[in-house]
Amino acid sequence: MPQNPPQIFLAHANEDKEMVRELYNKLVEAGYNPWWEEDIMAGLKRKDAMIKALGNSDFFLACLSSTSIKQQGYFQAQFKMAMQRLAEFPPQTIYLIPLKLDDCDIPELRASDYGLNLRELQWLDYWKPNGFDKLVESIEYQRGNQADEQSNDIGSATSRKSKSPSKSIPSNLNKQGSSHFIGRDDKLKELHELLQQENKAAICAVSGMGGIGKTELAVQYALQYQEEYTGGICWLQVRGADIGTQIVNYGRAYLGLTPPDDQELMVQLGYCWSNWGQENTLIVFDDIDDYKAINDYLPPSQPQFKVVMTSRVKPGSNIRPLNLNVLSENDSLQLLRSILGEDDKRIDEDLEGAKALCEWLGYLPLGLELVARHLKEHSSLSIKKLQRRLEKKKLEAAPLLKEGQSDMTGQLGVASAFELTWEDLDTEIKSLGCFLSLFAPVSFEWSWVQQCYVNTDESTIEAWNDLRDDNDKYQNYLEDISEQLKQDGQTVDGFEENLEEWLEQSEEQIEQLETERDSHLIKRHLLEKVGETEYKLHPLIRQFFQVKSEKMDGMDDARRKFCAVMLEKAKISQSTRLNGGISMYPY
Secondary structure (H helix, E strand, O other): OOOOOOEEEEEOOHHHHHHHHHHHHHHHHOOOEEEOHHHOOOOOOHHHHHHHHHHHOOEEEEEEOOOHHHOOOOOHHHHHHHHHHHHHOOOOOOOEEEEEOOOOOOOOOEEHHHOEEHHHOOOEEOOOOOHHHHHHHHHHHHHHHHHHHHHHHHOOOOOOOOOOOOOOOOEOOOOOOOOOOOOOHHHHHHHHHHHHHOOEEEEEEOOOOOOOOHHHHHHHHHHHOHHHOOOEEEEEEOOOOOHHHHHHHHHHHHHOOOOOOOOOHHHHHHHHHHOOOOOOEEEEEEEEOOHHHHHHHOOOOOOOEEEEEEEOOOOOOOOEEEEEOOOOHHHHHHHHHHHHOOOOOHHHHOHHHHHHHHHHOOOOHHHHHHHHHHHHHOOOOOHHHHHHHHHHOHHHHHHHOOOOOOOOHHHHHHHHHHHHHHHOOOHHHHHHHHHHOOOOOOOEEHHHHHHHHHOOOHHHHHHHHHHHHOHHHHHHHHHHHHHHHHHOOOOOOOHHHHHHHHHHHHHHHHHHHHHHHHHHHHOOOOOEEOOOOEEEOOHHHHHHHHHHHOOOOOHHHHHHHHHHHHHHHHOOOOOOEEOOOEEOOOO
């Protein structure tokens, strides 16, 4: 079973900081998650941050030197807490490792309450040539024991990680979740604990920031804890969508409910809640911009309903908050490594540059992922050169920030990352991206895009081809259309040839449009497929394209065409159609 990188607490004296910094970097390069005092965020109480980090640590390295062991009280506070943790572990557990930075003695440090003495633990001569290898050997030995214990505990059960929605559980969740989900395991546990205490919880970024991974956290939670929600997982898109209709449709499709069609929506909604069942159910309201707007759609206050909300806005006092911050530096580096793959050594070769890059991006998951994919696509691009390019795009990206957010480095970094992706796109792809930003920030049917670009869609083309394959029906159609054309005073000559030419050209244009979509927008994660025929732009990317569209040639014509097609979609009565929905005049 795969394990997360262990967190390793580095306890040291100030005089040994540079040696410990080298150790810290080696641990990062080896794929571990070290922690030392320089990781404490500005403004936090140092003691509180240290206690929290030590409590979360999987290993405690007591970094000793000839200088540090002479200092009175140097290790006392951290040592006692580490000893307390060690006492909680089973015998033969490797947790506290005395690490000799030089050929020093092990001090007489005791924790009398727990009957432990630092000298009783086998030390590691880190100062020797094979010191780091020996350290890795001890860490991996302990991790191997933990993996064996976990395997025995769960038997043949499958890990929560990387699951798809269970077919036995009613679920409309059509998201698989990212395979690069890093640095959020503690938040998943916290969210689960909140949901056990109350029947609703909220996930939101402290600053209302987009792209921080709120929706991804909700998706991962739904997937990893799905076995506990046998009553169903109901995913609701809030922004720009009809929430009540979504809930009623879920009840019909997944629970077999039959709300009265002749009643108003709220009556149907009440019917669904009343007949939902008593098993635990997860309800997710994704992307809320106004909490008051969803009050009428919340389930009744019954213990089987667990509600997760995602929003850029902090919730009110009646909803328990779960604040989602940006990733740590170590998690950001791990995310870059995960996307680039094991064979890519650019992060390890320029670790300080990679750290600076993560800082420039504000440790925002969306920006990190976009930049990592850019690096993966450009295998010869160095971290340093990429950083230089990002810095040059700084002023161009500034207009993308909301008013009052110009000091948000993370947001600016994401905009610069978008600029890099934008530069890789051909003019046609840029135009397509700008056009897609005209749709509302919800999923849209691809056939609508086809009709705007090609004046028809794939289903219409297929219907025409099916008609042509049935010669008798096709000949009857030609006779009907010829008669109609004569009545309209139009020429019949060349109609069939024109039809053949129109079909061929339309098919080519539709194929080209699909290529632009799949090989460019989806490949670069600028567009997401959310259903069989539905697609969606990430809100930040949509905003980016909207800004770019202001300077894009031809957008006025595109907007007029978009409005015409959407107006046609909204009409109740359609133009005359023949042969099961085929337009009489296709071109």
